[in-house]
Amino acid sequence: AQVEGATGGSPIWDKFLQFRMNMWQPGSLDGKMVDCPTPKCGKFLVESHIDFVKCPVCKREFCTRCGGKTHEGVSCNEFKAWHDQNSSADRHFEELMLQQQWRRCPRCQAPSERESGCNFMQCRSAICRKHTFWCYVCGKHLAKDDHYTHYPRGPYEDECCTPKAEWVHSARTQ
Numbered sequence: 001a002q003v004e005g006a007t008g009g010s011p012i013w014d015k016f017l018q019f020r021m022n023m024w025q026p027g028s029l030d031g032k033m034v035d036c037p038t039p040k041c042g043k044f045l046v047e048s049h050i051d052f053v054k055c056p057v058c059k060r061e062f063c064t065r066c067g068g069k070t071h072e073g074v075s076c077n078e079f080k081a082w083h084d085q086n087s088s089a090d091r092h093f094e095e096l097m098l099q100q101q102w103r104r105c106p107r108c109q110a111p112s113e114r115e116s117g118c119n120f121m122q123c124r125s126a127i128c129r130k131h132t133f134w135c136y137v138c139g140k141h142l143a144k145d146d147h148y149t150h151y152p153r154g155p156y157e158d159e160c161c162t163p164k165a166e167w168v169h170s171a172r173t174q
Contacts, residue, residue, distance in 0.1 A: 021043075022043075030045065031045050031046050031047045031048050032045070032046060032047075032048050032064070033045055034046055034053065034064045035067070036055040036057065036058060036060060036062070037060065037062050037067040037068075038055065038057075038058045038060050041055060041057050041058050041060075042057060044056060044057075046064060050064060051063060051064055051065060052064065052070040052072065063076060063079075066079070066080065068080065068083070097111060100113065103121075103136055103139055104139075105121075105123040105125060105128060105132060105134060106132075106134050106139060106140060106141045106168060107123065107127070107128055107132040107134075107141060108123060108125050108127035108128050108132070110123060110125040110127070110128070112136070114136045117156065118155040118156055119135060119136040119137050119151065119155050119156070119157075119158065119160065120133065120135065120136075120142070120146070120147045120150070120151070120155045121133065121134050121135070121136050133146070133147075135150055135160050135162065137151075137158055137159065137160040137162075137167075138160050138162035138166070138167040138168060139167060139168025140162055140166070140167075140168060149161075150162075
């Protein structure tokens with residue numbers, strides 16, 4: 001009470017409370033302290049039998065045992081094994097896109113495949129809704145009016161007016 005009376009409401013009081021909280025350990029009936037996996041977020045007390053919580057500060061949901069995403073009905077070890085196995089899926093998909101010479105829309109990044117026909121693409125994703133036009137050769141965003149002017153020998157040839165040095169990274173190299 002003396003410390004609170006002299007420092008209450010000040011930065012020193014807040015630091016004192018933080019220090020005390022960090023030193024306090026819950027008893028067996030109090031629950032357990034969990035660290036939020038969000039960097040620099042903090043700790044909070046939960047009941048011992050609770051496995052999944054939402055941080056009261058950042059609202060992140062996580063497992064109190066392993067700190068990972070919630071994984072109801074699956075053990076922490078099983079979830080970690082699944083996560084490790086699938087964490088490289090994005091990298092494998094990018095490798096497949098490169099191998100198959102697929103491209104991404106320059107606006108929404110939706111994957112696209114040109115089996116045959118014109119190199120003048122119209123993105124049909126839910127984001128673009130047929131309003132984004134782009135070149136399958138160089139990967140650049142185009143205006144609808146560029147359908148023929150962007151291609152010196154026509155849109156069916158794998159050649160466009162954009163110098164190779166300016167091609168979007170994912171566009172194919174000839």
